Each structure stands twice: as structure tokens, then as C-alpha cells.
Amino acid sequence: MRPLRYVALGDSLTEGVGDPVGNGWRGWAALLAGGLSEPSAEFTNLAVSGAQTRDVLEKQLPAALELRPDVASVLVGVNDTLRSTFDIEKIAQRLDKVYESFTRQGTAVLTACLPDPGTMLGLPGILGNPLARRQRAVNTVVHTLSERYGAVHLHAVDDAWIMDRAMWSADRLHPGERGHRQIALRFHAMLRHRGIGTEAAPSPEPEFAPPTKSASVLWLATAGTAWVIRRCNDLLPQLVRLAAVEIRHRARGTSDRLDLRAAHSVSRALAALGMPESVGSGEYRRAPQPIVLPQHLTLPEGFTMPVPGQRSPEPEAA
Template structure:
């Protein structure tokens, strides 16, 4: 199907797809999926869009909770982005996580949707304390690429550009993309599926900035650990998730303009 003919877009995933880091829960979240919907609308006005993502969800939960509703909406394009929450858990099985993603790839493509996904940057480039997670992310990305190739899924290689390690691409929690980061993910997806007017400018570095000195960098790490790492670990120990009690922000397939008016 030509890219200009996409009419029904459904986004599946976790907090990144929900839009954390781009807006807030009071004024409304935007995020890469909303922004990608804008690219699709520009290519072919009249797009209908639903976002089923819920923060904190593991890949298996995304498959169990969101795949059925997504198929019922009969999308002709869908994004599936999940797995980082699994990487952060003490127990991690890349084959199991990729298996959940592949089940979604297979079901959605079999139903006639063009599916797109992303690769995940090495968190150690952004959060030094997360360097031990690098091999997990490398293995997951490799398995995502292999599964995507088997099902004709478009992959936006957002793990690769050097710009991904720029702090301006991330919020202060360093786990969620900033508004600029979400903007670039959306542009990467537009490029991956070949939307008219898309290109590789999303890979380009940001303008130079003054890097903090060693002392400032250490202080920043300590502040981050106190403000974000501690509370995150506390939720894990209590068996809680940031998504407890939450539902999808856009469960219905609506014209993009209508969805924007409702959620802003």
C-alpha cells in the first residue's frame, strides 16, 4: 500500500508511546506517536488515530492487553514499541521479550497493517549507572531486527545516531525522551516507512553545547539517583508500576483533529 494511503493508525506500547516526557498529565501528553500521526496526516489528510499505550507495561502485557483491541480497530499502519521496561527488570529474557513483539508483528501484518518499530539506544550512553544493561539492549535490538525482517516490519534505527546520547534528547529522568527526542523518533518513523518529504535529518547532531565539568557531572548523577532511581527502585520492591490504574489515552480510532481537541 502506498504510504500516502494510510488512513487508520494504531499505536501500541508503553510510556514512550503514551508520550511521557513530551507534555505532562495536566496539560496533556503528546509524544512520538502523536507526532508520527501528524506526519501521516500531512501525507494524507483524514487520518484516524488511536493510541493504546500505557506506561509501565512489559512487552508481554502490551501483547496481552493491546493486541486484541488494536486488531479490532483494523489499522492499515501500526507502531509497536515495547521492551525497555523488561530490560530494566532483574530477570530478563531477550528471546521471550522479542517473542512477544514478534507475535504482535505477525498478527498485525497478517491483518493487513504496515507495522513499524524502533531499536533502543544503549542506556549507558545516557545514564552511566546503566552501562551493565548494554548487552541486554544489544541482544534485544538484534532480535527485533530479525523478527521485523521476517514480517516486513519497518525499523527506525533510533539506537544508532550519535545524537541519541545528547542530554537534550532526554528528560531529567533520562529514561524518557524529551519533546525534542520524541520529535526525532517520529521523524525516524516517517523516514522508515517512506513518507513523502521525510529524510535522514533526524540523525544529525544537535548544535554544540558546553559540557559540564567532572564535578558537575558527578553531582548531576547523585541528584538523578536521588530524584529518579530511588523512587523507581521503591516501586519495584513494592511490586508497583507507574501504570497501575491507568488506561489508554486514546482507545478509539478518531480523526486526528478530533483526538487532539479531546486530549489537549
């Protein structure tokens, strides 16, 4: 019997940024791979820092399908929210093709809803709200399509550990080792429920000491600064424009219209994929309660996961 094959797709989160090992990154996907099967799973990490949904669809997906994986994780979308080219309809179309391609091949798909970068960076409302609105749109699409294709879905955005500063690296955008381990633990518990994660779960305790304050400052002054400059070249003009719109609506008392407009955009994006509207007027689709893992890392009694390839019932309107 061949070893289980696990392929990871996505951006810097899945590449492992924030969890340094030697001269490279490890990350949650590599930690998860170690507890999937015996013999050890064949793990391939195709994630690339800065990747957007287009990169996953056009570059990473073809390479992944050739490997015919048993499990594939697809965590992407945050970088799309940081670009002036943000288009929720195109994002939905790309993710639908990626999830459908894996499901048709019989691959179990891992997905996640993630916090918005503005919140993690502590940006003021006029700058953070537009990014939060975009990330909510992406999360709604990811969540709804995950139900459509029976994906193993981690609604990480509402987990309590997300707001624990000790879980994050110096840049406040990527998890540190502790944070990567939390993601791996949660995915392992859900996969075990499906009979896939049969080996021991990763330890929640870090293997390495966290970076010193001076090392973190040095990273922010070098690699971190370079990252900000690359993003600002594209995002800053767009963010200034979005902030101006935010200020204007605040002055008029019509800020709710921005949320309504975003919700309608998500509804149109999902309707274009042949799905009924999954968001109500002015608010995003209500997400389920986050899974709370007990110490022995089993799922709550009565918790069920959909069968890979089987569509769940369509979500009700919020």
C-alpha cells in the same frame, strides 16, 4: 475513502513521557500521526507506562487488531530488561506473535532498536553492563524479526542525536520534546518512502520551552523518585546479583563469557522461531548503518524498504 488508521503500542516512550502538553503527554507517535495523511489519520495510543512485551501481546494487541489499523508502531522491551523475570526467548516469542498478527492483517509495522537504560543513566560498568547486554539481546531480536516481517525499522540506538543531552528529559530515560520530534521525523521519512507519510513532516523545533532546572528537580524529587522506587523493588536484588557475577568474571578475566552466553541465548531464541542463527560466537548481530536524514527529509538515494508482509532475505551470520 476512510482516513488512515494508526495505532501505537508500547510503553512510556510511546505514551509520550517527556513531552508534556497540558495535563498529559503527547510524544512522538502523536506528532507522527499528524503528518501521515489527509484527511488526518485516526490515531489511537494504547501505550502504557511500564508495559512489557507480555502486556503488549496480551492486552494491547487484541484492542489494536479490532481497530484494523493501516499502521501500527510496536516499541517495547526496555522495561523487560529492568525486571528480574527477563527471558529473551519469551520476549522473542511474544514479539514474533505481535508482528505476525499485524502483518497477516496487512498492517505496516513500525519498530525500533533503542539504547540501554544503563548507558542513558551513566551507570558504572558493573551495573550498566548487564543491562546493556540485555538491551543488545532485545535489539537483536527486534532487528531480526523486523526483517522477517518487512517492518519499518528505526535503528535509533546508533543515531548521533541519542547522545545529545538536549534531546532528553530530566530523568535521562525518556526523550524530551526535541527527542520525541526526532523519532517522529525519522519514522515519517521512512513511511513517506513507502507512500504512507504523505503530509508535512513534524517540525524538529520544539513548540514549548524546555522545563526549567527547578521544575526538573521537582519532577525528579516527586514522580521521578516514585518511578525509581517502583523499579527498584523488583530490579535492585537482581541487579546486585548480576553485578556480583560481573565483578567475579572481571577478576578472572573471563568477562567475554558473559557476552558469549548472551549471544547464544539470542541464537536459541531465534532458532526456536524457525530462524537460522543470526549472531556469531560471542557477539551480537551487526546492525546496519543508521539513516542520516538531510534537511529536506528524504531518504538517501538508493535506499529501499521492504514491502509490508513480504519477508526479507534471512540475515547472514555476523
